[in-house]
Every structure is written in structure tokens, then in C-alpha cells.
Amino acid sequence: MHTFDALWHEIHLTLREIPQIFARREAVVFLCLAGLTLIALDPHDFLDHITVLEALFVWACADVIFALVYFMTLLGIAMLPTKTAPKIYLPIPSTFAFTVTTIFVESMIGTLSLGEYTPKVWPDIMAFVVVAQLFEFLFVRYVLPDVLKAIRANRPQGIGGRSLQIGDQTWPLTDISAISSNQHYLQIDFLDAEPLSIRARISDVLNDLPPEAGVQPHRSWWVAAHACPSLISEGRKRWLVTPYGHKIPVARGRIDEVEKWLNTHGVPESNTTS
Template sequence: MSSISDRTVQLVDIGGLNFALGPGELVVLLRHNASRLYLLCVYALLVVTDAPGLYGQVAVPVILTFWLFMLTFFLATLWCILFALAAAQNRLGPWKTPAPLVMALAVLPGTFVGEHAMGLLTEGRHPPQLFPQVVFYFIMAEVFGILFLKFVRPAIEGRAHETGRHIVIGASPVPLSRLRHIEAREHHVHVTLDGESLTQRARLGDIVAQTAPEDGFQPHRSWWVAAQAGGRLEKDGPKHVLQLRDGTRIPVARTRVEEVREWLERHG
């Protein structure tokens, strides 16, 4: 189960931008203080706006508890969907899933439960209305999700790189925080970023020279793996491989096994 949680799911947002997010990464992000502050703002906005019009029908403590439950229910549903997608992609291979579809699937159960809960809380004065309420909550979730991905997540991932560090690959500056792994292929390098990849004419050694030891490591002379890519050391027959969160399996040179193990223990 932990290996599936560590996988990332390839997603496409409403603007066509590729990005990746996995169930394990979602939990890590939500534990961060920036996420907690953001969720507190979202929770406060839900309570203050009172979209279903509960004020005057039920007590304020009930309203506070209701929205806390609904926000938690939504996040739990989102995690379950990401986990299901990660499990499916682990078996069938990666594919890109529309993020709005994921958001809609996460909103639908909560809307159903919430509408019926409001009917019970108001003793029938607020009959369940799945539509158009589900559309309204979907739009809200999309807006909150986009704001999180555009501002909160980059702030969290960039905290370790507060200066906004970039490295030059070929002629292109690449944010270090977005790097996952790099493979040397003859006179080119294949670079995997968060949700996309690129191929540039460059030498792996020149790229690695721009990084610090805590930024990542080389399990093999043809590979460099970023710290944020995660991973664990596994045996594949007589050889060792590095299993990354996104499912990539990278060969580990026999002479570097202990070095990789020590790096993972220190930084993993």
C-alpha cells in the first residue's frame, strides 16, 4: 500500500497544464503549515458565506461542525480517488487524467452527503438538492484547487530553495524544485520534471555540477535523481534498483549501492 501511496498521478488542469500529484504527496502537502493556513481560510469562507443558508435554521456550533466535516470529507474523498488512480496506473501504466474530472468525482459524494445532512439538521426545511448544488461546489473546489496549485504548493516546495534556484540544462533554465530525475542518453539528457519531460543537448556532469549534495544524487553514472523524487532501494535479481514514487525504476551501480543507501537514510 505504501508503494502505491508514493506514486504520483499524471494530471492535466483546466488550462491544459500538466502536473503530478499522488496520495502520499497530498498528505505531505496538507501537513505543512502553509496548507493548514490555506485550509483555515477556505473553512472560514465556507462558514461566512453560508451558501446553503443554514444561519437561522440551526445553531452556529452545528454549522461550524458541519463545514468542518464537509471539508474533511472532501479531502478524504480526494485522497481515495488519487489512491485509486495510482493503483490503476501502477498496474496498467501511466496516463494523464483531467484534473477537473478528479475534482468533480471528489465533490459529488460530499454534496450528496451534505445535502441529506442539511435536510436532517433543518428537519426537512432544507430538502436535498443535488443539482445545481453540485455544480456550485465543483466551481468552488476548482477555484480553491487552482489557487492551491498556483500559490500554496509552489511556496511549500520552494521553501527548501528560497532563492528560487534554477539550473541550466542546454540553454534552458529549469527550476530545481521541479526536477525529478535526469537520464544521460549519448549526447543528450532526458529530463523529467513535475508532470512533463524534455530532451536537451547537454552533459550530465555539467548539470550535476550545478547542484548541491542535498539536492539529489547519482545512483548510476547515467542518472541523477532529485531529492523530491523520493524512492527506495530494491533488489531485482542480483542487481539493485531505485524505485521512485512515479514508478520509474533506475539501475544502481554496484559500486554506489552503499552511497545510495546512506543518502536515502539521511535525506529520505
């Protein structure tokens, strides 16, 4: 999924990473601190009607409910029948999750106070939306990058567990079909998502990729092994083509290297003439 925070800063996530994020110690600590902050501030005078221990119980349940609703919302979006990876503005699912959580909190406090507290759903929802965006922004900007780095560092090695990292962005290597260079920018082509342009040098990127992950047929191109490239001939020119629409020129000095790589890691030379 291509997700964006409140300031439209892009974060690449996979659905598998979402529950792992909430299970990380950093995320749990952040949620606990957020709950304790709300208890200490007591913006709606909850503590006038219930005890501190009851408030702790309510906010602990609220953290769990928020995490579950948030994950299920992202799961529902990810399961939509689209041809490309969905683009998600994170304040939208978080607003929905906090709305559900707020209704629970208001109802729970009304029950624990034996009716002394009257739920104020509408104004409280608006207040919690603002709080949600503040906490989410702080988490996404300052906590999530380290959490994702730790999760991805613990993946099993091999191509299936390798990632491509450029700056503060990381993508699973198995999601990428090809990389091309255009002056100071790289275009990253994905198997099931729109291409992405990012400022970087291809030489710096290729140094971190294992040989079995793909091949460099030209100084400005790299194509992934799982993109199933095949070698064709058109007159004197050689090209690598993939089922994803790539037609990549093969430099004369790299033909032998590409053929050897295809015979070892990829699709053997087809010798097709167009």
C-alpha cells in the first residue's frame, strides 16, 4: 500500500507489516503514553465520574479497539478489486478508527458512572479527531520509521525477504520489476503499482542488490529476476523484454554477461527476432 500522512509524506507499507507494527514495543509504549496523556489531561472531565483505575481500564480497551479497527479498515481497503496498489491518506482510516473508539469510550464511561456521565458523542468525536491526527502524525513521523526499519531488518534473508531502501523509503524487493535512471532521478517500476520517481543514483542502489535478484543490461537499467526478462534480437540490437511492458536495451559490452546471468538465474535466451 502507498500511504500518506497528514502532510502527504509517502510511506510504503505492506498489509503484513501492520499487525507487526502494533506488536512492536515502541508502538505499544506510544499507545500507552497517549492513553496516559488523555487520562492526565482529562479533557471531558471523566475523572469526575469514574476512578483512575477505571479510566486506565477504559483507555487500555480503547487502544486495543483502535488498533483492531484501524487494521480491519486497512485490510478492507487492500482487498478492494483494484489493479494497482491502493493509495491511502492515513487520516481517513484513523478518523474512522477514532470515531468508533470514541463511541466506545463514551458509552463505557456512562456505564461505569451508573448514568451520571452523559455521553457527548458529537462534540467528543470532533475533539478526538483532532487528537487522533496529532498523535498519528507524531507516530508516523518520529516512531514509525524506526519500527519499520527494525521489522524489515528481521526478515529472513534471501530475495523473498530482501528490501530496497532509498533514503527513508523501503520497498520489498519482490514488489519491484525494474529500475531506470534519468539524470539525477530513478524510476522504480512495481509489479502491481504505479511507477515512482525518486532522487538517487542507480550505482548506489545496485551496490546493495544481490546478483541473483536481477541484472543490469545497460548502465541506466536494472531488471528483476522475478519480472521474468527474456532476451530478444532485432537486427543487430539486443533487448530484454518482460511481461510487464519493459523493452530494455542491452549494451554491446554486456551481452555476454546478460546471457550468462539469464542461463544461471533467469529465462534462457529466446533468440526471438521481431
